[in-house]
Amino acid sequence: MIIAVTNAKGGVGKTTTAVNLAAAFANRGKKTLLVDLDPQAHSTRCYFRSDPDRDICDFIMDRPSQAHRAVYPTDYSNVDIVPATERLSETAELLSTRIRREERLHRALVALADEYKMVLIDCPPSLGILTYNAINAADLILVPVQPAVGAVVGLESLIETAQELRDEDNVPYRILVTMLDLRTTYTNAIFEQLIEEHRRRVLKTVIHKSEALNQANLAAKPIYSFSRSSRGAEDYDALCEELARLRIPT
Amino acid sequence: MIIAVTNAKGGVGKTTTAVNLAAAFANRGKKTLLVDLDPQAHSTRCYFRSDPDRDICDFIMDRPSQAHRAVYPTDYSNVDIVPATERLSETAELLSTRIRREERLHRALVALADEYKMVLIDCPPSLGILTYNAINAADLILVPVQPAVGAVVGLESLIETAQELRDEDNVPYRILVTMLDLRTTYTNAIFEQLIEEHRRRVLKTVIHKSEALNQANLAAKPIYSFSRSSRGAEDYDALCEELARLRIPT
Numbered sequence A, B: 001m002i003i004a005v006t007n008a009k010g011g012v013g014k015t016t017t018a019v020n021l022a023a024a025f026a027n028r029g030k031k032t033l034l035v036d037l038d039p040q041a042h043s044t045r046c047y048f049r050s051d052p053d054r055d056i057c058d059f060i061m062d063r064p065s066q067a068h069r070a071v072y073p074t075d076y077s078n079v080d081i082v083p084a085t086e087r088l089s090e091t092a093e094l095l096s097t098r099i100r101r102e103e104r105l106h107r108a109l110v111a112l113a114d115e116y117k118m119v120l121i122d123c124p125p126s127l128g129i130l131t132y133n134a135i136n137a138a139d140l141i142l143v144p145v146q147p148a149v150g151a152v153v154g155l156e157s158l159i160e161t162a163q164e165l166r167d168e169d170n171v172p173y174r175i176l177v178t179m180l181d182l183r184t185t186y187t188n189a190i191f192e193q194l195i196e197e198h199r200r201r202v203l204k205t206v207i208h209k210s211e212a213l214n215q216a217n218l219a220a221k222p223i224y225s226f227s228r229s230s231r232g233a234e235d236y237d238a239l240c241e242e243l244a245r246l247r248i249p250t
């Protein structure tokens, strides 16, 4: 299953989700590919320490038959990566003028389809050509949403964009509530109201605010290499279970 | 003074800072212009409720003599706004092919220079053509930084970009620590170490994590219209004082 982890809003937990879901699936024996589609390369730093010869730019721009050359194993068993570098910004600009510019990631992933049980795509905080590529490639569009400002407004424009890109009315998306702070009851109540119309798309699993998750990110490690018994590790395990049982389309 | 509020990292408090600093300066009688440079238009929603005839796209793309036509008063005394809309994404793409594409915002602001004591530019979470325009236009580059992942890595590439764009070694930037949570002592300690080499650029004022600030954002209001006696309001007042006394270049 190809999962695009996307939300144009910044800092809502896309990278934390992509990094830790990849590890969670890997822990269950599923061969997993993490595709870093963000020029800021934050998920890359959790799995890859050197300068890659080839990277996401080559993965997208080369012929699909060459895509595998930009895939690297990592130290984390069952996780491979297509690493990002800052030259991805430039590639995104070049991509804007290319034929089939919104489908290139999809074609590269199709070429690798049989090798991976799970593919996780970490998207940048923007609704642009990179995110369009992820939306087109995805079997499931996973939208981390923080109980906070603009959560729903951004969501609706994301869904409209996905409908247009994929030419389908019923886009396969799910909402993941992230960074839930049980203390902020007033904010959470407002958020509950705002999210009501998307209720059946909201996953049962909620990722709670967890300092261990934040520190694991600072240490550039998946939560399972940092604090296996933390709330954050439990939450991503539960999410992994729920997604594994998911049957899409809705 | 023209202040660009920028950081490619998502969710670090750029919008919260632009919105509340604008109000803080306005409260002190300074005529202030808020320029929303983010296609997600989050700072616009705190000051502007209708569909503007002209917006930031016109402000950037038209001749400088026409720039004033995209400026609107708001209900907040002393705050005017150049509102953003989602068509700014498209404009950013068109802008990539235009002459002097990195200087257009600067030229539009020069045309309005005498009318405003303060100009605050809210930037999107990316290091691209829109942020380049803000960096070029700025007297001060204000970088909100959250004690968290990637804080310093992103900072260094931002400074390098600014040096190249402005052709100066000594870029006028300051770091604003945001969303400081006094409970997360371990994270804060790590962050202290990481930020050490930028020590003299870090502002004395720190913005603490404050639920009132988050709720004010949810309610689409500046903190002063929402909870005047909150910690968040105090912090942005203190920041306003510190910036008003700032003498740049360093």
Ligand SMILES: Nc1ncnc2c1ncn2[C@@H]1O[C@H](COP(=O)(O)OP(=O)(O)OP(=O)(O)O)[C@@H](O)[C@H]1O
Residues within 6 Å of the ligand: A009, A010, A011, A012, A013, A014, A015, A016, A017, A038, A042, A123, A124, A125, A178, A179, A180, A207, A208, A209, A210, A211, A213, A214, A215, A217, A218, A232, B008, B009, B010, B011, B125, B148, B149
């Ligand atoms: N459940 C959580 N509990 C505590 N902190 C978290 C949690 N999830 C993420 N964070 C922290 O919040 C910040 C933003 O998270 P993250 O980088 O994953 O978001 P993002 O959506 O990928 O951001 P961007 O839009 O910049 O790509 C990081 O500092 C991260 O460590």
Ligand SMILES: Nc1ncnc2c1ncn2[C@@H]1O[C@H](COP(=O)(O)OP(=O)(O)OP(=O)(O)O)[C@@H](O)[C@H]1O
Residues within 6 Å of the ligand: A008, A009, A010, A011, A125, A148, A149, B009, B010, B011, B012, B013, B014, B015, B016, B017, B038, B042, B123, B124, B125, B178, B179, B180, B207, B208, B209, B210, B211, B213, B214, B215, B217, B218, B232
């Ligand atoms: N000091 C604070 N205390 C508590 N919450 C805050 C604070 N500052 C910002 N927030 C909240 O954190 C989230 C991110 O803040 P904000 O939108 O200002 O960041 P941003 O850098 O503009 O994000 P983006 O990169 O998406 O433009 C919002 O939900 C906001 O309400």
Ligand SMILES: [Mg+2]
Residues within 6 Å of the ligand: A014, A015, A016, A038, A042, A123, A124
């Ligand atoms: Mg990210």
Ligand SMILES: [Mg+2]
Residues within 6 Å of the ligand: B014, B015, B016, B038, B042, B123, B124
């Ligand atoms: Mg913002």
